[in-house]
Amino acid sequence: MQTSVLVWQRQTGTFPISAGQADTGHHSTTPAFSPLFAVQRPRDNRLTFKCNLPGREDGKRRAERLAHQQKKSAKTEIGGGKKEKKGLKRKEIMVKRNLGHSTRSICLGLACLSLSLHLLLAIFCLAALQTTCVPPTPSSSASSPVPRTDTLHHRSVSHSSSSSAASSSQKLPTVPQTEERKAAPSVFDRKELGSFSDAARAGEPKLTGPSKLEELFKHPLYNLPRPELQQDDWLLRVKTEEDVKVRESQEEEREDSNPNDSECSLHYLYVPSCRQSASREEGYDKVAWTTNEETHPPWLRFHLGISRWALYDRKDPTLTQLTHYLATQRILGAVQKGGGTQLKLLLSFPNYGQALLKPMRQARDAETDVNLFYFSDFERHNAEIAAFHLDRLLGFNRIPPVVGRIINVTTEIREVTTDHRLSRTFFTSPAGNVCFYGQCEYYCSTENPVCGRPHELEVSLATMLPDLSLAPRRSWRSPWRRSYSRTKLAQWEKDPGYCDTVKQTPPYNRGTRLVDVIDMAVLDFLMGNMDRHHYETFETFGNETFLLHLDNGRAFARHSRDELSILAPLAQCCRIRRSTLLRLRLLALPEFRLSEVMRESLAQDPLARVAPLLSDPQLAALDRRLTAVLRVVQECREKHNNVVYNDLESSDQHYDRHPD
Numbered sequence: 001m002q003t004s005v006l007v008w009q010r011q012t013g014t015f016p017i018s019a020g021q022a023d024t025g026h027h028s029t030t031p032a033f034s035p036l037f038a039v040q041r042p043r044d045n046r047l048t049f050k051c052n053l054p055g056r057e058d059g060k061r062r063a064e065r066l067a068h069q070q071k072k073s074a075k076t077e078i079g080g081g082k083k084e085k086k087g088l089k090r091k092e093i094m095v096k097r098n099l100g101h102s103t104r105s106i107c108l109g110l111a112c113l114s115l116s117l118h119l120l121l122a123i124f125c126l127a128a129l130q131t132t133c134v135p136p137t138p139s140s141s142a143s144s145p146v147p148r149t150d151t152l153h154h155r156s157v158s159h160s161s162s163s164s165a166a167s168s169s170q171k172l173p174t175v176p177q178t179e180e181r182k183a184a185p186s187v188f189d190r191k192e193l194g195s196f197s198d199a200a201r202a203g204e205p206k207l208t209g210p211s212k213l214e215e216l217f218k219h220p221l222y223n224l225p226r227p228e229l230q231q232d233d234w235l236l237r238v239k240t241e242e243d244v245k246v247r248e249s250q251e252e253e254r255e256d257s258n259p260n261d262s263e264c265s266l267h268y269l270y271v272p273s274c275r276q277s278a279s280r281e282e283g284y285d286k287v288a289w290t291t292n293e294e295t296h297p298p299w300l301r302f303h304l305g306i307s308r309w310a311l312y313d314r315k316d317p318t319l320t321q322l323t324h325y326l327a328t329q330r331i332l333g334a335v336q337k338g339g340g341t342q343l344k345l346l347l348s349f350p351n352y353g354q355a356l357l358k359p360m361r362q363a364r365d366a367e368t369d370v371n372l373f374y375f376s377d378f379e380r381h382n383a384e385i386a387a388f389h390l391d392r393l394l395g396f397n398r399i400p401p402v403v404g405r406i407i408n409v410t411t412e413i414r415e416v417t418t419d420h421r422l423s424r425t426f427f428t429s430p431a432g433n434v435c436f437y438g439q440c441e442y443y444c445s446t447e448n449p450v451c452g453r454p455h456e457l458e459v460s461l462a463t464m465l466p467d468l469s470l471a472p473r474r475s476w477r478s479p480w481r482r483s484y485s486r487t488k489l490a491q492w493e494k495d496p497g498y499c500d501t502v503k504q505t506p507p508y509n510r511g512t513r514l515v516d517v518i519d520m521a522v523l524d525f526l527m528g529n530m531d532r533h534h535y536e537t538f539e540t541f542g543n544e545t546f547l548l549h550l551d552n553g554r555a556f557a558r559h560s561r562d563e564l565s566i567l568a569p570l571a572q573c574c575r576i577r578r579s580t581l582l583r584l585r586l587l588a589l590p591e592f593r594l595s596e597v598m599r600e601s602l603a604q605d606p607l608a609r610v611a612p613l614l615s616d617p618q619l620a621a622l623d624r625r626l627t628a629v630l631r632v633v634q635e636c637r638e639k640h641n642n643v644v645y646n647d648l649e650s651s652d653q654h655y656d657r658h659p660d
């Protein structure tokens, strides 16, 4: 057996070999490039490929062997009569001559054969190497319908390490950066003009012009001075060791049976002295945070940043870190979340963060059947994501951060869940996809499964608000709630003077509650959400606080129709916050344009790599609906005084000089 050896110098980073094959150390026995065997020499970093050619001899040797055999056979024939000796000698010379001739030609032929075989083999090896080892090109991975989660994860992690500190307040961090983007200057550094929309449409946010989003967020309307916050304007605060000691001694004085336990059961995640008990739970990280803010995980910093007036400050780097956290953290547990009508899961992360998961159930831009009631429609994961971005663009900051992620339903739900009601609904579909349906009121049945491809599933993950035991919330029935009946109309649909009644009814008769509901109606109209039956507030802030815009899963369901009835609170009350109106006007200007800043904002989500989170018709609907809102305001102003509620009195004088 003869072995020929082909050696290539391995050029780190450019030689097309995947890590698992090239970096396994020396003497890999896996015939990865069969019939070649890759052997890495540990010292000189050269990869050697040995081609094994069983049962072959080289031409020279074969010729020698043949000559030897013929010589031998000729010798055995000699030994007859003397007469024959002369003739035989002549024959021998001839044979020798012939042998010499044939040996030379055989040798030559075999040498040629061997050479061409080697050449063929070398060509074959190169071809095999190329097909086996060439990594997928960016375009091929981008066109894949569902990219691998681990790829996203890996890229996100590497991105965050370089960007977390320097992250821009406008940028959400979770965009897994492509190699091109990493090498290029920041999206927001580019000054040259050009069209952004085409690149974003392809899911790869390659910006060629200045960032409209950045410009928008630089505008004074997005940088209004925050009212000075008093201690009771914060939803939560970290209890210091001192606080806990004081509390404990008070409780001991009252001879409470177990003060430590009661304290820890309520506040265990926030109270440093209770950290030990919390970290006992299986699979969770040992809690290492202190009263020092820098030690807090992003979800805790988000909780501690919730104030009376907004869920977050757009410029706080925590927001960036939080969305990155949700998109990349290891999923430790998944259980069904109660409340509401459709399937949703509560995910847990190792450092006690939690997220609300809503799965993808239909194509992002699939229009809901016109004959289906809004309350029967599937919830949409992209609607939850897009609603968060839209709310932020309107300057409200009233939706908990939501991010898209691709999860593995087998390893990240089925294998980690302790919820038997959920786990027993898993099955493999005839197409070989892993599906589940859970238990809930709507669409939790075999006929409506949520399926991976075969394991991978797009989902939205919303940051969970602080536990209700820490921060109780009050749920308010919306005065403009739909009837949720197939036959009856709601009062507001029948009574033109409905708002007058509402205006006299607490809490709408004072403070900002009415304009808060109108803000919410504007948001809902823009995204076509007809399902705002309730809204919530944090109880501790009483009536003087912002409204939480939770549950936006039924938005963005129809782009070809504008549901003007959603604007009823604005049209009937003819009242709007001045800051909201001014921002809406700004977003209608060609310099910004709602659809374009929305496209840019959504391109920051990891799922934008798979496909745009909103389609062009959905984005175009935003601009169209924005014009409709401004038209309704204009009509109001033609008929009424006092349409604009001036919430900017204490702000920039510029706005006082230009009231509307």
Ligand SMILES: Nc1ncnc2c1ncn2[C@@H]1O[C@H](COP(=O)(O)OP(=O)(O)OP(=O)(O)O)[C@@H](O)[C@H]1O
Pocket (backbone or CB within 6 Å): 338, 339, 340, 341, 342, 343, 344, 356, 379, 400, 462, 463, 464, 465, 531, 550, 551, 552, 553
């Ligand atoms: N980010 C969040 N953090 C904490 N609680 C939340 C969050 N989002 C929603 N919830 C709570 O979970 C409940 C159910 O959520 P959601 O309304 O999204 O479910 P749903 O199935 O869409 O409801 P419905 O069918 O009524 O529309 C909400 O009423 C709210 O109290």
Ligand SMILES: [Mn+2]
Pocket (backbone or CB within 6 Å): 340, 379, 531, 551, 552, 553, 554
């Ligand atoms: Mn809902």
